[in-house]
Amino acid sequence: MTTYFDHRETMTHEQRKEYYDRSLSQMVELGYERSKRVKKIFDQHGLAPADIQTIDDLERLPVISREELVEMEAADPPFGGLADEQAEIERIFTSPGPVYEPHLSFDDPLWARAYHAAGFRRGDVVLNAFTYHMVAAGLTFHGGLCRVGATVIPSGSAGTQQQVQLIRDLKATGYTGTPSFLLAIIKKAQELGYDFRNDFQLKRASFGAEPLAPSLRRLFEEEYGIDTYQMYGATEVGDIAYECREKGPWHICEEVIVEIVDPETGRRLAPGELGEIVVTRLNHIFFLFRFGTGDLSSIVDEPCPCGRTSQMLSGIAGRVGDAVKVRGMFVAPSQLKRVAEHFADVRFQAVISRSGHRDTLTVKFETPSPGGEVQALMERFEMVFREICTVKIDAITCVAPGTIGENAPLIVDERSWK
Numbered sequence: 001m002t003t004y005f006d007h008r009e010t011m012t013h014e015q016r017k018e019y020y021d022r023s024l025s026q027m028v029e030l031g032y033e034r035s036k037r038v039k040k041i042f043d044q045h046g047l048a049p050a051d052i053q054t055i056d057d058l059e060r061l062p063v064i065s066r067e068e069l070v071e072m073e074a075a076d077p078p079f080g081g082l083a084d085e086q087a088e089i090e091r092i093f094t095s096p097g098p099v100y101e102p103h104l105s106f107d108d109p110l111w112a113r114a115y116h117a118a119g120f121r122r123g124d125v126v127l128n129a130f131t132y133h134m135v136a137a138g139l140t141f142h143g144g145l146c147r148v149g150a151t152v153i154p155s156g157s158a159g160t161q162q163q164v165q166l167i168r169d170l171k172a173t174g175y176t177g178t179p180s181f182l183l184a185i186i187k188k189a190q191e192l193g194y195d196f197r198n199d200f201q202l203k204r205a206s207f208g209a210e211p212l213a214p215s216l217r218r219l220f221e222e223e224y225g226i227d228t229y230q231m232y233g234a235t236e237v238g239d240i241a242y243e244c245r246e247k248g249p250w251h252i253c254e255e256v257i258v259e260i261v262d263p264e265t266g267r268r269l270a271p272g273e274l275g276e277i278v279v280t281r282l283n284h285i286f287f288l289f290r291f292g293t294g295d296l297s298s299i300v301d302e303p304c305p306c307g308r309t310s311q312m313l314s315g316i317a318g319r320v321g322d323a324v325k326v327r328g329m330f331v332a333p334s335q336l337k338r339v340a341e342h343f344a345d346v347r348f349q350a351v352i353s354r355s356g357h358r359d360t361l362t363v364k365f366e367t368p369s370p371g372g373e374v375q376a377l378m379e380r381f382e383m384v385f386r387e388i389c390t391v392k393i394d395a396i397t398c399v400a401p402g403t404i405g406e407n408a409p410l411i412v413d414e415r416s417w418k
């Protein structure tokens with residue numbers, strides 16, 4: 001069994017930089033020549049194609065949000081002038097907005113890296129429960145499975161009873177779709193009198209379109225013997241990142257350039273800092289540079305034991321609108337939930353206020369039994385908080401039990417900007 005989908009996954013740092021810069025400058029050349037929208041954007045910003053030669057140069061271009069893409073396409077259908085109108089487009093997908101997306105060429109290994117890393121191979125029979133109707137999901141995931149040699153059952157949005165029958169009759173070994181739908185299929189199988197683990201051969205699942213809760217992952221793996229993997233992408237730009245067998249941070253695909261950007265300033269952030277995932281998909285049909293996904297994450301720039309050399313994403317910390325900016329760093333509710341997981345008996349609330357021209361982060365801290373160990377607990381809390389949220393707590397105060405309500409928000413922004 002080959003370990004990697006192709007040689008690109010293990011490029012050296014220098015090879016990777018050279019590959020990305022070369023691919024980007026080719027896309028810029030072509031986009032400027034063939035897309036009237038790209039030419040307009042460049043002209044408005046006083047840029048020539050020669051000005052965008054490397055990943056670092058990308059920062060000179062504006063980020064395009066989903067809303068802006070919808071507006072561009074509405075004003076100039078179908079593709080807002082972003083596509084090469086002479087290109088042979090094999091199919092066009094749509095997603096709510098509406099956004100029209102030309103399907104990318106067959107040269108692109110869309111989703112195949114993710115399936116390969118999850119261990120799907122020739123001989124696998126995989127139920128593809130992503131919808132095939134209108135949207136990109138079904139057919140593009142289907143294509144990725146084909147590329148790794150698997151046999152696909154295009155079950156799409158069929159009901160759970162039918163999915164159970166397909167798994168049984170066709171001896172499906174794998175599943176791709178949302179985690180919640182797989183759970184519904186398992187429940188239906190039980191209802192029909194099957195023992196999912198022993199009666200079926202389904203042992204591997206790759207999930208997308210929905211987060212995989214750690215508790216659900218444990219259930220699939222421990223109760224039902226299903227090895228689970230996560231994939232991340234966006235309909236406008238295709239696959240972005242995926243989990244390898246280490247099930248740690250997600251490897252970024254070699255077909256995309258991912259930047260983490262401060263959504264307020266458009267400034268690119270350093271590894272470890274939380275910001276918006278901005279994606280440029282390298283291709284020669286649809287010239288969407290710097291698409292702002294609206295999802296929050298940070299870059300992990302460390303070697304992975306699997307041997308892939310790409311940068312990684314730390315997972316999805318939520319949506320841009322949910323995060324609160326503290327001294328220039330975004331803090332998302334999901335990060336605070338992660339902190340909370342480390343301190344089961346502690347109720348806390350982070351409060352952001354402003355004194356003078358500086359943001360202040362104080363934490364109200366409530367433990368069930370304040371005793372001598374509280375000081376040590378608070379110190380550990382400060383450490384874990386800083387590790388996960390990358391922001392330092394200014395003050396932490398013990399409050400009486402019952403002060404913080406059960407459903408109180410984990411973070412409160414008391415700053416006033418009048």
Ligand SMILES: [Zn+2]
Binds near residue numbers: 246
């Ligand atoms: Zn890895």
